[in-house]
Amino acid sequence: MKNFLFELKESLLIALYAIRANKVRSMLTTLGIIIGVTSVVLMSTAIKGIDNAFQEGVSSLGSDNLYIDKWAWFNNDIPWWEMRNRKNLDMDDYNKYEDLAKLPAAIAPTIWTNKKIKFKERNVEGIMISGTTYNYINTTNLTFESGRFFNDFESRGARNVSVIGYTVAKQLFPLGNGLGQEIKIGDVKFKVVGVLDEQGSWVMGNFNPDNQVFIPIDCVFKYFQGEKFRSITINVRAPNSTSVEAVKEEAIGIMRRVRGLSYSEDNDFSINQQDGLLSTINQTIGVIQIAGLFITGLALFVGAIGIMNIMFVSVKERTREIGVRKAIGAKNRTILTQFIMEAAVICLMGGMIGLGIAVTLSMIVNQYLPTAVQADSVILAVVISLLTGVLSGFAPAYTASKLDPVEALRYE
């Protein structure tokens, strides 16, 4: 063992010596690895970043949440026309469910509509207006920058109160806080009673609370659309993540009763969970990952072939040197280690440079797209470049180690 370490150290020194002696060639060789490692790290960083953003966005839904809906969000088993023909969920369904359900921690109906919002002469278009009850806040983890959610009283009384998302608030009130102001949703005046904290994920798009305005659900029916016009969604929060399944089972049972389904009929509603979204996203990201790593892997492969090529040339060029080394007592294994070490050191240097470039680039890219440089990437770069070095260096090194000293010494 001690002997082996000694040999490793000595061959490292010899390798550094040889690399320094052939600066230009070594630099050219590292180029392939630099490009390979840069692309691998950059790609994995980007994928990680996108993944993180998705996970964050999805987990903002809450892992304990169920959504009873006319539509299955991520299910492709049920044909869409079948779902389309389902009877809308209405407030009646919600009220019955709420009466019967024992397990959930909180239940709230929601309905969406799209309206223009105005404050004085400022306009914001295409905002999701979420009609819901006071209980909605208990089905989420939302926090407030200022103010509060509307209360039971305001919600039952269909008072003109609203809670606005962070982005909406910034657009309507760029300079100050909108709390207490009156905004116009459509043509109806609403008082702002709460402004939400930034939730900060771009993934959920319009469903991101940052881009929403919440008002009592009865206001939606009163001012904007009839109760039966669109289906509502019932948000259900389980007390904890272990009870999600039980809450789900209970919900299915109650909803079947409420909807008057007989034994032979299929559910005419769907229970959605973030799991469904997660698995869809994970599948997509998995595909991106495989495709991305395959392409960057190719770049690395080309780099590895470059190294192997150069190492073969190097062995040929230094045949005489190998002969001399063998004549004065270098064992086959020593020569093998020396050349593998040389390839590994070249690759490692390339890997480090590539990592540096990748980190710099991802910092630049991060201003437009989410990226995440992590310890993983560093380890990935080191492992990949070392592995490439050892693998691509092996064949040339083996050739070198098997040279006949007599022939090698005679080589011109």
Place this chain on the structure above:
Amino acid sequence: MNIITIEHIAKIYQVGTEEVHALADVSMTIGKNEYVAIMGPSGSGKSTLMNILGCLDTPTKGIYDFNGVNVSEMNDNELAAIRNKEIGFVFQTFNLLPRSNALHNVELPLIYAGMPSSERKERAMEALINVGLENRVYHRPNELSGGQRQRVAIARALVTRPSIILADEPTGNLDTKTGQEIMILFNEIYEAGNTIILVTHEEYIAEHAERIIRLRDGFVEKNEKVENRFIPQKRELH
């Protein structure tokens, strides 16, 4: 006491369908602190013999006994170890590592012997001082004259304190005057108690040795003591 005993050694190469007998049947002994020259025209087998004596190659037939060890059936690694510990090579073309300085070149065999860095630096320095190159320690081969390069090579051969020094045409690439300086150095090494085998085709170089073994067509033609061997006069090395 004999360091080298070879008995009925043959080396046969297969060239196409034909067998080439580079060495047909060679036997000889070389004792401790002997100074032997091996001579012969080209094609006589002297290079092959030198490769076998230097443990760079193994004979097809026969026994090679080195210090009581049978070398003829050793594998690559065992041969490498013998070369490292017991044999110091001096080549016609010096064969120094071109990009390493004199010190590193001399250190190299000690690296392969597994000697720790500080100790081998000291030993290498000592060897360079012995050949009069204490002022050229950090010069690379291309910054040294031919004679100086050969002296670095000799220092490298001596640094492991081997049983024999094997010199293959050591003056072949040098002018006469420098060649003489190298022969003076060899003589000193010999007088210090080392065993030297000198392969040459020049009579006046061979006459520095105590004994000349002449080869022809793969056989020993003559093996005789040199009367009045030529002892070169010591001169200041430069």
